[in-house]
Each structure stands twice: as structure tokens, then as C-alpha cells.
Amino acid sequence: MGTPQFAVEALKKIHENNYQIVSVVCPPDKPGGRGQKLKSCEVKQYAVSQNLKILQPEKLKSSKFLSDLKNLNADLFIVVAFRMLPKEVWSIPKYGTFNIHASLLPQYRGAAPINWALINGEKKTGVTSFLIDEKIDTGAILLHKDCEIRKNENVGELHDRLMLMGAKLTIETCEAIFNNKIKPRVQQNTPKLKNAPKLFKSDCKIDWSKSSLEIYNHIRGLSPYPVAWTNIISDNESKTIKIFNADYELLKHKKEITEIDISKNSFKIYTQDGVINILEIQIAGKRKMDIKSFLNGINLSNFKNVS
Numbered sequence: 001m002g003t004p005q006f007a008v009e010a011l012k013k014i015h016e017n018n019y020q021i022v023s024v025v026c027p028p029d030k031p032g033g034r035g036q037k038l039k040s041c042e043v044k045q046y047a048v049s050q051n052l053k054i055l056q057p058e059k060l061k062s063s064k065f066l067s068d069l070k071n072l073n074a075d076l077f078i079v080v081a082f083r084m085l086p087k088e089v090w091s092i093p094k095y096g097t098f099n100i101h102a103s104l105l106p107q108y109r110g111a112a113p114i115n116w117a118l119i120n121g122e123k124k125t126g127v128t129s130f131l132i133d134e135k136i137d138t139g140a141i142l143l144h145k146d147c148e149i150r151k152n153e154n155v156g157e158l159h160d161r162l163m164l165m166g167a168k169l170t171i172e173t174c175e176a177i178f179n180n181k182i183k184p185r186v187q188q189n190t191p192k193l194k195n196a197p198k199l200f201k202s203d204c205k206i207d208w209s210k211s212s213l214e215i216y217n218h219i220r221g222l223s224p225y226p227v228a229w230t231n232i233i234s235d236n237e238s239k240t241i242k243i244f245n246a247d248y249e250l251l252k253h254k255k256e257i258t259e260i261d262i263s264k265n266s267f268k269i270y271t272q273d274g275v276i277n278i279l280e281i282q283i284a285g286k287r288k289m290d291i292k293s294f295l296n297g298i299n300l301s302n303f304k305n306v307s
Helices: 005-016 042-049 063-072 113-119 155-178 212-220 291-296
Strands: 030-032 037-039 077-080 097-101 124-131 141-148 228-234 237-250 260-262 267-270 274-283 303-306
Touching: 005 042, 005 077, 005 155, 077 155, 097 155, 113 124, 113 155, 113 212, 124 155, 141 155, 212 237, 212 274, 267 291, 274 291
Parallel strands: 077 097
Antiparallel strands: 030 037, 097 124, 124 141, 228 237, 228 303, 237 274, 260 267, 267 274
């Protein structure tokens, strides 16, 4: 059961390791793009390419879907980046239902664990397999793999590494379950748990009162999606800019926070303890571009500050 590319890699591994996949479950096709044509998710696209049986329920508690699931006689359900399942679903198979989550549980339960790990400046993360229960990401842990977060890694790059780790962990978990070589461990809650809730546009706005490092982590934790943004004052108008890539420099200065320093080759924004150097940017209504290309096409005197 899955939806995006992150789940496709796990499905590929299962298929390539010759497990019998009795069905793939994914969301119904949705209209999108020009003309609002029906579009299939990445998991369905792969399943179609491999001639796998597909179920696309509108409602997970519908009697027909539950009947279809039971008639599959599946030994195990595997979930990667899907919806929250009701007990009527995850309790069906004799070996249970396990999920692959892109964090080291119990840390970063929720919809956006990769983003939040980077936003919070973590040095380490990983993937975890766990048995699904009534709550979100709280079930007993089966296996996990950890990895170091690279110094300048953005969320897209980390996502791709964890996607491959998660696919490998899927197979290791299947083998351990079927060979009875695994003992689930109940998750231990601690006072220092960090959550990973779904990101909204307001979460992506840059808070320029924070330190340079915090702003830098915010930018890389949202790139290339959903992207950090701020408002810039240009020609006495406020325009939205998205910042895809930046670095930072710590220095003492007497500038106002959010003041802009622009030259022909650089676009710097002052923070409380230094500057953010913008490297890749997109202004509303324009395409994404590197900072040199962006600066070549604007009147440098028009930009005053950001908010």
C-alpha cells in the first residue's frame, strides 16, 4: 500500500526479490495538470508496468474493499507513504501490517519527517519498520537503519537516500518476519520527542529573526519542495520570492535584520548574526534561476529589504 516514488522503490524490491504480490493498493486516480486529466500515482504506474493487480478504494472501511482484501489471503500487508489505516484493514493478515517510516522512531512521527529533521538541524536520521496500530507511527518497532545527514544536504537529496534505505529495510523486515527472527519492541515515549506534522505554506515562510544557521536549515529542509519563501520589497511593492538554495556566513555587523546587500554577483540578506547568501531563487511569475542569472535581469536599486 503506497502512493509516491518513495513507496515505489520498496515495491520494486519486493517484486525483484520474488515475493508473491497478491495486490497493490493505492489511491484513486485524480485530475491534474493541463486539461485536468486523470492522473495515476507513481505506485500505480509501476504496478501497471509489472502487470500487478491493483485496488484503488475510495473509502478504506467500505465493505467491498474489506471483502476484496480478505479474499486476497495475504500473509502480510506492507505500507509505505500511504494513508492512515483503520483497524479493520491492518488487522487482516496473519503476520500483521508493517509500515516504513523515514525517521528513527519514536522521533519525528508524522507526515514530514525528512523535512523536519533538516529544519531542526539534526545530524542523524534513518528509516524504521514498525507494526501499525491505532495511532500514527506509534506501533512496535521491528527494525531500523540510521545514517548521517550530510553537511549541505537538502531534503530532496536526503529523501532519495532514505528511499533506497527504506526499500532495503522492507526486504530485511519481510525476511525477519517470515523466518520468525524478529521481536517487536514497544516504542518508548520521552519528554524530548520531536514531531513531524504536515507542512503548510505558513510553515515555509522564513523567520528572519532567527539565527543564520536556523534560517539556512529552514531553506535546505524545504528544498526542492515545498520551498522556503519570503516577501521582498521591490518598486515599493511586496513580492514573494522562493529560495531554493543558499549558504550563510557568520559575522558582526551594524545592519538592520532583513536589510539586503546586492551586487552584480551576490544577493545577501542580513540576519542577527551574519548574512544569508542566496544562490538559487524564483520570484513570483518567473522561472527558477541561479542568483547570477536573476541579478542580470533586474534593476538592483529597486530591492530594499525582505519581510
